[in-house]
Amino acid sequence: MSDTGTNPEAGRKARILIVEDEQNLAEGIAYNLHLEGYASEIASDGKSALAMILDGGFDLIILDVMLPEMDGFSVCRQARRRDISTPILFLTAKSSVEDRIRGFELGADDYLAKPFHLRELLLRVATIIRRSSAAPAHQTSTPIKFGDNQCDFRSLEARSWDGREHVLSEKEALVLKSLLERPGQIISREDLLEEVWGHEVLPSTRSLEELVDHLRRRFERDPLKPQYFHTIRGVGYRFQEEGGGL
Numbered sequence: 001m002s003d004t005g006t007n008p009e010a011g012r013k014a015r016i017l018i019v020e021d022e023q024n025l026a027e028g029i030a031y032n033l034h035l036e037g038y039a040s041e042i043a044s045d046g047k048s049a050l051a052m053i054l055d056g057g058f059d060l061i062i063l064d065v066m067l068p069e070m071d072g073f074s075v076c077r078q079a080r081r082r083d084i085s086t087p088i089l090f091l092t093a094k095s096s097v098e099d100r101i102r103g104f105e106l107g108a109d110d111y112l113a114k115p116f117h118l119r120e121l122l123l124r125v126a127t128i129i130r131r132s133s134a135a136p137a138h139q140t141s142t143p144i145k146f147g148d149n150q151c152d153f154r155s156l157e158a159r160s161w162d163g164r165e166h167v168l169s170e171k172e173a174l175v176l177k178s179l180l181e182r183p184g185q186i187i188s189r190e191d192l193l194e195e196v197w198g199h200e201v202l203p204s205t206r207s208l209e210e211l212v213d214h215l216r217r218r219f220e221r222d223p224l225k226p227q228y229f230h231t232i233r234g235v236g237y238r239f240q241e242e243g244g245g246l
């Protein structure tokens with residue numbers, strides 16, 4: 001048996017919650033996760049899933065959007081409000097930009113539209129588990145400030161200029177830290193994708209664009225005229241410190 005499904009930090013099988021009301025699909029995912037060495041449990045509706053999530057102990061939540069009792073977006077929102085930082089991978093038949101943005105806004109870590117290739121799902125699962133179980137690259141001991149914004153990468157909590165509290169997803173934290181650590185430097189889309197998502201399964205550049213747009217909506221006074229997060233057309237992104245020139 002491969003050690004793919006092991007959580008290195010805990011020295012045990014990674015535990016995954018599958019939230020899916022299509023029984024055959026849920027059982028098929030669970031069976032293939034078992035073959036990869038993971039332990040998994042299934043919830044078929046949003047309310048029971050939320051109760052299981054709040055009990056804790058999962059390394060990843062695979063969460064369908066369309067669910068009975070409570071939809072996946074609501075489950076994600078409630079979990080994040082209760083300081084549950086477990087990575088969430090959304091599965092949905094809806095592949096519109098608006099739905100993907102909404103998922104990221106609520107704190108999702110990744111997004112996969114149905115129908116999907118099983119191998120891609122397994123690769124995404126492996127990438128998320130590996131990154132979350134390793135010593136988190138985004139963590140730093142002291143909060144980082146830029147302008148009137150403050151981010152605590154250890155707790156994944158942030159406060160924006162208008163006093164709003166936010167919980168960052170793992171992906172948001174990694175992108176934000178990558179940009180903040182290199183003020184004034186242009187970082188290519190390809191470098192950010194590899195740093196944040198890993199080399200196994202790279203999403204489209206659109207996923208990165210949506211995530212950066214979300215950071216702007218959280219931390220920029222005018223997201224349409226960003227002060228901090230600048231797009232360098234055809235190349236990538238640059239974080240500009242307050243008062244810096246372009």
